[in-house]
Amino acid sequence: MFDHDTFAMEGMRTQPAHFDTSETVYVSGMALLKMLKHGKSGIPLEVCGLMLGRFIDDYTVHVVDVFPVPSTGTGTAVEAIDEVYQISMTKMLKSVGRQEDVIGWYHSHPGFGVWLSNVDINQQLYWEKINPRCIAVVVDPVQSVRGKVIIGAFRCIPQNQMTFQPNTEPRETTSFIGSLEKPSIKALVRGLNKLYYQLPVAYKMNTFEQQMLMSLNRPTWVAGFDLPSFVSREKQELTKIKRMTDCVDNYRHSIIEEESLTSSEYETRHVGKVDPKQYIKENAEEISEKEASQLIRLSIDGTAF
Numbered sequence: 001m002f003d004h005d006t007f008a009m010e011g012m013r014t015q016p017a018h019f020d021t022s023e024t025v026y027v028s029g030m031a032l033l034k035m036l037k038h039g040k041s042g043i044p045l046e047v048c049g050l051m052l053g054r055f056i057d058d059y060t061v062h063v064v065d066v067f068p069v070p071s072t073g074t075g076t077a078v079e080a081i082d083e084v085y086q087i088s089m090t091k092m093l094k095s096v097g098r099q100e101d102v103i104g105w106y107h108s109h110p111g112f113g114v115w116l117s118n119v120d121i122n123q124q125l126y127w128e129k130i131n132p133r134c135i136a137v138v139v140d141p142v143q144s145v146r147g148k149v150i151i152g153a154f155r156c157i158p159q160n161q162m163t164f165q166p167n168t169e170p171r172e173t174t175s176f177i178g179s180l181e182k183p184s185i186k187a188l189v190r191g192l193n194k195l196y197y198q199l200p201v202a203y204k205m206n207t208f209e210q211q212m213l214m215s216l217n218r219p220t221w222v223a224g225f226d227l228p229s230f231v232s233r234e235k236q237e238l239t240k241i242k243r244m245t246d247c248v249d250n251y252r253h254s255i256i257e258e259e260s261l262t263s264s265e266y267e268t269r270h271v272g273k274v275d276p277k278q279y280i281k282e283n284a285e286e287i288s289e290k291e292a293s294q295l296i297r298l299s300i301d302g303t304a305f
Contacts, residue, residue, distance in 0.1 A: 029209035039108030039141035114152030
């Protein structure tokens with residue numbers, strides 16, 4: 001995809017003879033926020049991008065930053081198509097002091113969990129030809145709510161890992177970190193631990209980054225200027241007016257019955273029931289507020305645009 005002489009050599013010396021789930025991917029707060037924001041902007045389609053970072057040692061991958069790339073995406077698959085953009089972007093990042101290498105790619109699965117499809121596996125195999133330690137990160141911007149991030153890092157299982165290799169030693173591991181999180185049924189059906197394996201992902205945010213993560217799904221101020229559909233608004237208001245009309249008879253009977261009620265009966269007359277007076281009042285105020293808001297939006301839209 002782009003020239004990576006030094007990048008391809010890094011990590012080759014310590015390539016394990018078998019997959020090892022003790023290798024941990026550490027994602028910076030900025031990179032995590034960028035991936036979630038990019039994935040949210042593409043809903044319901046998938047989006048993808050590249051990750052910048054370093055292979056710290058045999059058991060540590062550090063993702064420092066990410067950037068999106070132009071791609072062809074659907075609701076269930078995504079493919080990067082603009083290699084020229086990727087080359088120019090990496091050169092520009094190095095010119096501004098971002099010296100980290102591209103260590104893999106990320107993409108979103110909006111609403112259906114983190115795993116690798118057949119298209120994703122083929123894309124990941126391409127990256128692993130450049131560097132066997134490249135990783136594929138998947139984020140779910142739909143299921144990631146209120147500070148809980150649904151994210152996973154994956155790497156393909158070498159097809160020759162079960163063959164006899166006389167000059168290589170199996171990598172020793174004493175960690176159980178990779179087994180702490182139970183995989184989903186969908187991921188197992190899609191080839192987890194058969195075609196690819198999952199690596200533990202860790203991220204740490206400071207106070208400001210945590211606040212940004214909590215505010216990621218909040219509506220923006222621009223949403224206040226959106227004009228709702230006149231047809232749907234008219235149907236909703238006509239339905240409310242009809243219910244208010246049906247409630248008028250109940251209100252009239254309630255007024256007549258008040259004359260014969262004691263004070264205790266008067267206070268509990270609407271317990272467990274709909275208070276017709278309060279119902280009519282609340283719906284009338286709601287309709288008036290929405291109509292006034294609609295007129296203000298129309299006025300601003302006509303004046304500004």
